[in-house]
Amino acid sequence: MQDEMKFLHDNQTFELVKLPKEKKALQNRWIYRLKHEETSQSSRYKARLVVKDYRQKKGKIEQMDMKTAFLYGDFKDEIYMEQPEDFMNASRIDMLKKQLAMSFSMKDLGSAKEILGIRIEHDRKEKKIWLSQEKYIETILHSMKLCYESEKPILVGYTDSDMIGDIDSKSQVYCHYLQGDTLNEEILKRTQVYSREDPLDVKSSKKFPLASRLVVLAFSVICGVYIFSICSEQVGVNTHSKLVDVKVFKQQCPPPPVEQWELPYLNYPDPQTFNREECACNPVRLFCIVSMQRSGSGWFETLLNSHMNVSSNGEIFSVVKRRENVSSILMTLDKVYNLDWFTSASKNECSAAVGFKWMLNQGLTRHHEEIVKYFERRNVSVIFLFRRNLLRRMVSVLANIYDKEVKLLNGTHKSHVHSTTEANILAQYRPRLNVTLMISELKLTEETTQNALVYFKNIRHIVLYYEDLLNNRTKILDVQEFLRVPYRDLQSHQVRIHTAPLSMQIENWEEVQKALNGTPYQKFLYSD
Known part of the structure; x- marks a missing residue:
């Protein structure tokens, strides 16, 4: 399982x-x-x-x-x-527990049974909770020289003004007993405090309101703990009713141990869908992977997501509705960077770096001016990921288009695979390139990437190439340094599809050679 x-x-x-x-x-x-x-x-x-x-x-199939x-x-x-x-x-509390267990020696005690001396009991089926402050109340009573009678739980204490001024001299007395008139029945009803078993009969004096104030204090503490417990149980859980709305004052965070230039890139998101108070002092760095289809972005993103502190949320703008205009784009960006976007890549609320991947043909270049302003305002860092060999990218694009129609893997189309067997099946197809349009398409791809670099030149960025990441593992360390996250040994489960020389991947290889020889793209024929 x-x-x-x-x-x-x-x-x-x-x-x-x-x-x-x-x-x-x-x-x-x-x-x-x-x-x-x-x-x-x-x-x-x-x-x-x-x-x-x-x-x-019912049918027959080869195994x-x-x-x-x-x-x-x-x-x-x-x-x-x-x-x-x-x-x-059920909640992000579970996710947080798992992440903490990966970094620290933790012991999961399950649902809280006692906090600060307060005993807690749950009936999750009936959605009920009981709290007992017996120990806490006894501590207060003892500190105030008050106690319970042994046979009947009646709160008693001195009211004689002379005795009040001389309590310290009575240190040999464990507790003092209430003397004087009792409260009338109406007041008693309004000041009665109930435990889980029997109500406490509260007796006091008209001259000395200490016991009444104690009752109010105990009742206030019980209400506060009840609200806290309910809120703790409800974090990250979608229910049909909202039991209580608690406003928590923002805590003062200590200065982060970073260099001065990093401070503008530290974000403290305020999500609308859950409470991030436990991570309020953990800054988040925002990033965006800018790439093109079949440039290794899928492999690269799974590589990043193997880091416990990084959450990259996929190709979110592949859905046209999210990029139909500038407003929808900015609204989607806010949702992602405010941590209100949930995918299987989402980790705990204390993630150190959060982002997604964005293809250049998904509204990014068309609305680049507004997006650049947004990135500048939110201090989003950009990771450019391209391929050096654009001819190999062209082969991958054509093979992927072909597989969408034919579905070579048992009638299923897959853009990315996780086994060498699947990769070898997809690699068997050798596309035939249109040599008439090939050079103009390579030039267009080259111009598109160059324009993107110009558009976002003032945004903090790093330029990566898929081939470099595969052949030089130190480049992966550069990525982690750029995101300012701890170094980890990152792994991707995706397997490369086209690994053979291009001469074995292109059906009309000789025509392609002839067309590219003597052009600026001749280098693609021999560099892998």
């Missing part, structure tokens, strides 16, 4: 969202079986997550073993499914 969920997360198969009112969520179940390997005597347990009430069509094969299908429609049993991501 853990392996299955890991594949779901690694492949960014889903986004954790609130179910829209007009939508229904599909139910699911776990299927368990013992798989016998034909080539060995061993067996292994397998678990698969499937949608309930699914239908299977192949593809891990989580159903993950690789592309859907045009949005499908909502309930979270799997035993993997309910």
